Amino acid sequence: MRVTPTRVVLADDALLFRQAIAWLLEQHDFQVVGQVSDADGLRNAVSALRPDIAVIDIRMPPTGRLEGLESAVELRARHPDLGVLLLSHYLESHYLPVLFGANARGVGYLLKERVTGIEAFVEAVTRVAAGGCVLDPEVVDLMIAARSRRDPLHTLTAREREVLALMAEGRSNQAIGAQLVLTPKTVESHVRSIFTRLGLAPEPDDHRRVLAVLTYLRAHH
Amino acid sequence: MRVTPTRVVLADDALLFRQAIAWLLEQHDFQVVGQVSDADGLRNAVSALRPDIAVIDIRMPPTGRLEGLESAVELRARHPDLGVLLLSHYLESHYLPVLFGANARGVGYLLKERVTGIEAFVEAVTRVAAGGCVLDPEVVDLMIAARSRRDPLHTLTAREREVLALMAEGRSNQAIGAQLVLTPKTVESHVRSIFTRLGLAPEPDDHRRVLAVLTYLRAHH
DNA sequence: GCCAACATCAGGGGTAGCCCTGAAACCGGG
């Protein structure tokens, strides 16, 4: 009952891997309309063939550049309806925000070694081609981490922000407790909670109280 | 052999004192071209008579205003070559920075009760009229105190600033020692020295490490 | 109504960061 099969363009500089994926996809009723090995080819193929989805391998270290990611960003801007599924060995965090831009429709990012099975991969291609969003859990973790890096104070509770504000004024735990009417133990409890929430693990080289104050000051310009 | 005597304008609301100073200066080959008793008179006299120097008494508490000081600031801005010698009973610290502004050429500030002798006073008038700078030692003390309040880091040694810079990055004493090749004990020694130099007494309500970091950050915008 | 998150606090323990004194080496200036 399939009227038109999903049209796929494959981008990968490794011929073998490309062929393998193409064969795999065609076994699952996809139509691989083009295979390219570099960013220019990808651009041209998408413009000429108008596929439903581009499956792009980001092959970077140590040889290649980030051209896969860069052209992915470009493609999403130029072809809003195009699905883009990225495959990578590593997690390239730098381009994630710009890649998703405003919306996360028709985009995917999978880590190769974490794709458990063929079914999961095919499922991902289908979902992305249909405008869905498929992200490796690790990618999700990293993005929320990045968000909380942008405004780490939003992860704190109101009370914790009060305590941190006083810490940032150079007050001692004793003084904080006196001002907020808390026992010293409770102040310590809040301080500990602040540390963990700000992602400040107890490194021997860090003075976490100062680091917490610094993040607080940065968030308040 | 004096071609033109130094031309002086005297400003003081007390007639007796004014006359006494005028007589004293004329005994020492100065030419007192004008005597005034208020700020307006001073302004007009300087504009009309173009003296080399204005000797101004700041007569304030409890009656008068700070008009002497204010007009002194104004005069220095309007007449860059005019010497201005201020006489005061008290030390008025508030106007000192704005009084000196960019340069301290042709300006003087003496405390009456600390003028030891007539020779010293005459010498001061001469120096200021010639574009020099005469300041009571107490004034100097107060200015450097103000400067060290404005930039407390200048009171630190080079090594202490290195340590404080690392503290301001949230590093622990251990990490600081490792980076600067110091034993932990030496780091502690520097930290203690930084505290005392920044005037951070061991108050139970203060977290001095944070306070030291804050002053460091303030000094670096 | 229950569960999760928050806020409060206690008990009990470790140690980094602080205190003080003292001392040695160096260096520049009166």
Add this chain to the structure above:
DNA sequence: CCCGGTTTCAGGGCTACCCCTGATGTTGGC
């Protein structure tokens, strides 16, 4: 040449700040 300031460090002590677990009451959402 000695003297004050800087830099380096040790010994010895104290406690504020940190860790962990666990308990209680409150709140808000499903």
